[in-house]
Ligand SMILES: Nc1ncnc2c1ncn2[C@@H]1O[C@H](COP(=O)(O)OP(=O)(O)OP(=O)(O)O)[C@@H](O)[C@H]1O
Protein backbone atom coordinates (compact mmCIF):
# COMPACT_ATOMS: atom_id res chain seq x y z
CA UNK A 1 0.00 0.00 0.00
CA UNK A 2 1.23 3.48 -0.79
CA UNK A 3 1.24 5.15 2.60
CA UNK A 4 3.10 8.25 1.48
CA UNK A 5 1.80 11.75 1.17
CA UNK A 6 0.73 12.38 -2.40
CA UNK A 7 1.57 15.21 -4.69
CA UNK A 8 -1.30 17.43 -5.74
CA UNK A 9 0.56 18.55 -8.86
CA UNK A 10 3.96 17.59 -10.16
CA UNK A 11 6.38 19.99 -8.51
CA UNK A 12 10.14 20.34 -8.84
CA UNK A 13 10.40 20.82 -5.05
CA UNK A 14 7.75 18.65 -3.49
CA UNK A 15 7.18 19.38 0.20
CA UNK A 16 7.19 16.43 2.61
CA UNK A 17 3.43 16.86 2.94
CA UNK A 18 2.79 17.73 -0.68
CA UNK A 19 -0.99 17.54 -0.48
CA UNK A 20 -2.65 20.91 -0.04
CA UNK A 21 -2.20 21.77 3.65
CA UNK A 22 -5.83 22.66 4.05
CA UNK A 23 -7.13 19.47 2.51
CA UNK A 24 -8.18 17.02 5.20
CA UNK A 25 -9.79 14.40 3.02
CA UNK A 26 -9.27 13.85 -0.65
CA UNK A 27 -10.14 11.34 -3.31
CA UNK A 28 -8.66 10.85 -6.73
CA UNK A 29 -10.24 8.96 -9.58
CA UNK A 30 -12.71 7.36 -7.22
CA UNK A 31 -15.05 4.92 -8.93
CA UNK A 32 -17.61 2.49 -7.63
CA UNK A 33 -19.31 -0.08 -9.80
CA UNK A 34 -22.07 -2.40 -8.69
CA UNK A 35 -22.53 -5.64 -10.57
CA UNK A 36 -25.98 -7.05 -10.97
CA UNK A 37 -25.97 -10.25 -13.02
CA UNK A 38 -24.60 -9.37 -16.45
CA UNK A 39 -24.97 -5.66 -15.91
CA UNK A 40 -22.43 -3.32 -14.31
CA UNK A 41 -23.72 -0.11 -12.83
CA UNK A 42 -21.08 2.65 -12.92
CA UNK A 43 -22.31 4.63 -9.96
CA UNK A 44 -19.27 6.80 -9.26
CA UNK A 45 -17.15 7.73 -12.25
CA UNK A 46 -13.62 8.76 -11.42
CA UNK A 47 -14.44 11.43 -8.86
CA UNK A 48 -11.78 13.90 -7.73
CA UNK A 49 -12.74 15.74 -4.57
CA UNK A 50 -11.10 17.61 -1.72
CA UNK A 51 -12.66 18.37 1.62
CA UNK A 52 -10.92 21.30 3.28
CA UNK A 53 -10.12 21.38 6.96
CA UNK A 54 -12.65 23.38 8.98
CA UNK A 55 -15.25 23.78 6.24
CA UNK A 56 -18.86 22.74 5.87
CA UNK A 57 -19.33 21.38 2.35
CA UNK A 58 -22.67 20.26 1.00
CA UNK A 59 -23.49 17.91 -1.83
CA UNK A 60 -26.85 17.94 -3.60
CA UNK A 61 -28.01 15.90 -6.56
CA UNK A 62 -30.95 13.85 -7.66
CA UNK A 63 -31.75 10.50 -6.15
CA UNK A 64 -29.36 7.83 -7.38
CA UNK A 65 -26.64 10.32 -8.37
CA UNK A 66 -24.15 8.55 -6.10
CA UNK A 67 -23.97 10.94 -3.14
CA UNK A 68 -24.33 8.31 -0.41
CA UNK A 69 -22.02 5.99 -2.30
CA UNK A 70 -19.32 8.67 -2.28
CA UNK A 71 -19.86 9.42 1.39
CA UNK A 72 -19.65 5.74 2.31
CA UNK A 73 -16.38 5.39 0.40
CA UNK A 74 -14.84 8.50 1.96
CA UNK A 75 -15.94 7.32 5.40
CA UNK A 76 -14.44 3.85 4.84
CA UNK A 77 -17.83 2.19 5.06
CA UNK A 78 -17.35 0.78 1.55
CA UNK A 79 -14.48 -0.05 -0.79
CA UNK A 80 -13.98 1.63 -4.18
CA UNK A 81 -13.69 -0.21 -7.47
CA UNK A 82 -10.88 2.17 -8.44
CA UNK A 83 -9.19 5.30 -7.18
CA UNK A 84 -7.62 6.45 -3.94
CA UNK A 85 -8.61 8.18 -0.73
CA UNK A 86 -6.26 10.28 1.39
CA UNK A 87 -6.82 11.45 4.96
CA UNK A 88 -4.40 14.17 6.03
CA UNK A 89 -2.15 13.06 3.19
CA UNK A 90 -2.16 9.39 4.16
CA UNK A 91 -3.47 6.88 1.68
CA UNK A 92 -6.32 5.11 3.49
CA UNK A 93 -7.78 3.32 0.47
CA UNK A 94 -6.63 -0.15 1.31
CA UNK A 95 -6.42 -0.27 5.05
CA UNK A 96 -7.21 -3.62 6.61
CA UNK A 97 -10.48 -4.00 8.50
CA UNK A 98 -8.99 -3.22 11.88
CA UNK A 99 -7.06 -0.15 10.77
CA UNK A 100 -10.07 1.14 8.83
CA UNK A 101 -12.30 0.65 11.87
CA UNK A 102 -9.83 2.63 13.95
CA UNK A 103 -9.83 5.55 11.49
CA UNK A 104 -13.65 5.47 11.33
CA UNK A 105 -13.98 5.39 15.10
CA UNK A 106 -11.40 8.04 15.94
CA UNK A 107 -11.29 10.40 13.01
CA UNK A 108 -14.80 10.28 11.53
CA UNK A 109 -18.30 10.82 12.85
CA UNK A 110 -21.49 9.82 11.06
CA UNK A 111 -25.03 11.18 11.08
CA UNK A 112 -27.72 9.46 9.01
CA UNK A 113 -31.20 10.44 7.90
CA UNK A 114 -32.91 7.79 10.01
CA UNK A 115 -30.77 8.50 13.08
CA UNK A 116 -29.54 4.88 13.53
CA UNK A 117 -29.84 5.02 17.31
CA UNK A 118 -29.92 1.82 19.34
CA UNK A 119 -33.54 1.53 20.50
CA UNK A 120 -32.91 -0.16 23.84
CA UNK A 121 -30.29 2.31 25.01
CA UNK A 122 -30.80 5.74 26.54
CA UNK A 123 -29.72 8.95 24.85
CA UNK A 124 -26.65 9.05 27.05
CA UNK A 125 -25.76 5.41 26.39
CA UNK A 126 -26.17 5.95 22.65
CA UNK A 127 -23.81 8.92 22.73
CA UNK A 128 -21.27 7.00 24.79
CA UNK A 129 -21.34 3.99 22.46
CA UNK A 130 -18.56 5.03 20.01
CA UNK A 131 -16.35 5.91 22.97
CA UNK A 132 -17.00 2.49 24.53
CA UNK A 133 -16.41 0.67 21.24
CA UNK A 134 -13.15 2.52 20.65
CA UNK A 135 -11.67 1.64 24.06
CA UNK A 136 -10.19 -1.56 25.40
CA UNK A 137 -11.50 -2.79 28.77
CA UNK A 138 -8.63 -1.38 30.82
CA UNK A 139 -8.70 1.93 28.99
CA UNK A 140 -12.45 2.11 29.52
CA UNK A 141 -12.07 1.55 33.26
CA UNK A 142 -9.75 4.54 33.35
CA UNK A 143 -11.71 6.75 31.00
CA UNK A 144 -15.37 5.87 31.52
CA UNK A 145 -16.06 8.79 33.83
CA UNK A 146 -14.47 11.42 31.64
CA UNK A 147 -16.14 9.97 28.52
CA UNK A 148 -19.47 9.97 30.28
CA UNK A 149 -18.97 13.60 31.27
CA UNK A 150 -18.06 14.46 27.70
CA UNK A 151 -21.22 12.72 26.44
CA UNK A 152 -23.35 14.63 28.97
CA UNK A 153 -21.69 17.89 27.97
CA UNK A 154 -22.46 17.22 24.30
CA UNK A 155 -26.07 16.32 25.06
CA UNK A 156 -26.41 19.52 27.06
CA UNK A 157 -24.88 21.44 24.21
CA UNK A 158 -27.49 20.12 21.77
CA UNK A 159 -30.23 21.03 24.25
CA UNK A 160 -30.95 17.57 25.65
CA UNK A 161 -29.57 17.90 29.16
CA UNK A 162 -33.02 16.98 30.46
CA UNK A 163 -33.35 13.91 28.22
CA UNK A 164 -30.28 11.88 29.15
CA UNK A 165 -32.20 8.79 30.23
CA UNK A 166 -34.80 8.83 27.45
CA UNK A 167 -34.73 5.93 25.01
CA UNK A 168 -35.13 6.95 21.33
CA UNK A 169 -38.83 6.06 21.22
CA UNK A 170 -39.39 8.71 23.86
CA UNK A 171 -37.67 11.41 21.80
CA UNK A 172 -38.96 13.47 18.88
CA UNK A 173 -37.29 13.20 15.45
CA UNK A 174 -35.36 16.40 16.00
CA UNK A 175 -34.25 15.22 19.42
CA UNK A 176 -33.13 11.87 17.99
CA UNK A 177 -31.02 13.65 15.42
CA UNK A 178 -29.50 15.80 18.15
CA UNK A 179 -28.53 12.62 19.98
CA UNK A 180 -27.03 11.29 16.74
CA UNK A 181 -25.07 14.51 16.31
CA UNK A 182 -23.75 14.30 19.87
CA UNK A 183 -22.83 10.65 19.27
CA UNK A 184 -20.98 11.59 16.08
CA UNK A 185 -18.87 14.04 18.06
CA UNK A 186 -18.12 12.07 21.21
CA UNK A 187 -14.76 10.75 20.04
CA UNK A 188 -13.64 14.20 18.89
CA UNK A 189 -13.51 13.27 15.20
CA UNK A 190 -12.02 15.70 12.71
CA UNK A 191 -14.61 15.01 10.01
CA UNK A 192 -18.34 14.48 10.39
CA UNK A 193 -20.27 12.92 7.51
CA UNK A 194 -23.98 13.76 7.46
CA UNK A 195 -26.13 11.86 4.96
CA UNK A 196 -29.43 13.72 4.67
CA UNK A 197 -29.34 14.72 8.33
CA UNK A 198 -32.57 16.70 8.03
CA UNK A 199 -34.37 14.40 5.58
CA UNK A 200 -36.88 13.22 8.18
CA UNK A 201 -37.42 16.58 9.84
CA UNK A 202 -39.70 19.57 9.27
CA UNK A 203 -38.05 22.76 8.05
CA UNK A 204 -37.86 24.47 11.45
CA UNK A 205 -36.29 21.42 13.08
CA UNK A 206 -33.99 21.02 10.08
CA UNK A 207 -32.87 24.57 10.58
CA UNK A 208 -32.13 23.92 14.26
CA UNK A 209 -29.96 20.93 13.32
CA UNK A 210 -28.02 23.03 10.84
CA UNK A 211 -27.49 25.73 13.48
CA UNK A 212 -25.92 23.08 15.73
CA UNK A 213 -23.73 21.82 12.90
CA UNK A 214 -22.66 25.39 12.23
CA UNK A 215 -21.81 25.88 15.92
CA UNK A 216 -19.76 22.68 16.08
CA UNK A 217 -17.97 23.83 12.96
CA UNK A 218 -17.21 27.31 14.21
CA UNK A 219 -16.60 26.57 17.89
CA UNK A 220 -14.89 23.18 17.71
CA UNK A 221 -13.41 23.47 14.22
CA UNK A 222 -15.04 20.26 13.00
CA UNK A 223 -15.17 19.67 9.26
CA UNK A 224 -18.58 18.64 7.91
CA UNK A 225 -19.58 16.98 4.66
CA UNK A 226 -23.35 17.12 4.28
CA UNK A 227 -25.37 15.31 1.64
CA UNK A 228 -28.83 16.83 1.40
CA UNK A 229 -31.92 17.31 -0.71
CA UNK A 230 -32.69 20.49 1.19
CA UNK A 231 -31.50 23.43 -0.92
CA UNK A 232 -31.82 25.76 2.03
CA UNK A 233 -29.41 23.68 4.08
CA UNK A 234 -27.12 23.12 1.10
CA UNK A 235 -26.81 26.81 0.33
CA UNK A 236 -25.93 27.64 3.92
CA UNK A 237 -22.84 25.45 3.72
CA UNK A 238 -19.62 27.26 2.95
CA UNK A 239 -19.18 25.25 -0.24
CA UNK A 240 -21.92 23.75 -2.28
CA UNK A 241 -21.36 20.92 -4.76
CA UNK A 242 -23.71 19.20 -7.15
CA UNK A 243 -23.44 15.59 -8.24
CA UNK A 244 -25.00 14.30 -11.44
CA UNK A 245 -24.71 10.68 -12.54
CA UNK A 246 -21.68 9.92 -10.41
CA UNK A 247 -19.61 13.02 -11.12
CA UNK A 248 -19.47 16.55 -9.75
CA UNK A 249 -20.68 19.31 -12.03
CA UNK A 250 -19.74 22.95 -11.63
CA UNK A 251 -21.84 25.20 -9.44
CA UNK A 252 -21.09 28.84 -8.59
CA UNK A 253 -20.01 28.06 -5.01
CA UNK A 254 -18.02 24.99 -6.01
CA UNK A 255 -14.51 26.24 -5.56
CA UNK A 256 -12.98 22.86 -4.81
N1 LIG B 1 -25.01 -2.03 -2.66
C1 LIG B 1 -25.51 -1.67 -3.85
N2 LIG B 1 -25.73 -2.59 -4.82
C2 LIG B 1 -26.18 -2.24 -6.02
N3 LIG B 1 -26.47 -0.97 -6.37
C3 LIG B 1 -26.29 -0.01 -5.47
C4 LIG B 1 -25.79 -0.30 -4.15
N4 LIG B 1 -25.70 0.85 -3.45
C5 LIG B 1 -26.12 1.81 -4.29
N5 LIG B 1 -26.48 1.31 -5.49
C6 LIG B 1 -26.97 2.06 -6.64
O1 LIG B 1 -26.13 3.17 -6.83
C7 LIG B 1 -26.86 4.30 -7.24
C8 LIG B 1 -26.49 5.47 -6.37
O2 LIG B 1 -26.94 5.21 -5.05
P1 LIG B 1 -26.73 6.26 -3.88
O3 LIG B 1 -27.34 5.67 -2.68
O4 LIG B 1 -25.32 6.66 -3.81
O5 LIG B 1 -27.59 7.50 -4.41
P2 LIG B 1 -27.88 8.89 -3.72
O6 LIG B 1 -27.35 9.96 -4.60
O7 LIG B 1 -27.42 8.87 -2.32
O8 LIG B 1 -29.48 8.92 -3.78
P3 LIG B 1 -30.54 9.46 -2.69
O9 LIG B 1 -30.59 10.94 -2.86
O10 LIG B 1 -31.82 8.81 -3.11
O11 LIG B 1 -30.10 9.00 -1.35
C9 LIG B 1 -28.33 3.90 -7.18
O12 LIG B 1 -28.78 3.65 -8.47
C10 LIG B 1 -28.33 2.66 -6.36
O13 LIG B 1 -29.35 1.80 -6.74
Ligand SMILES: [Mg+2]
Pocket residue numbers: 067068069195
Ligand atom coordinates in the same frame (compact mmCIF):
# COMPACT_ATOMS: atom_id res chain seq x y z
MG1 LIG C 1 -28.35 8.79 -0.50
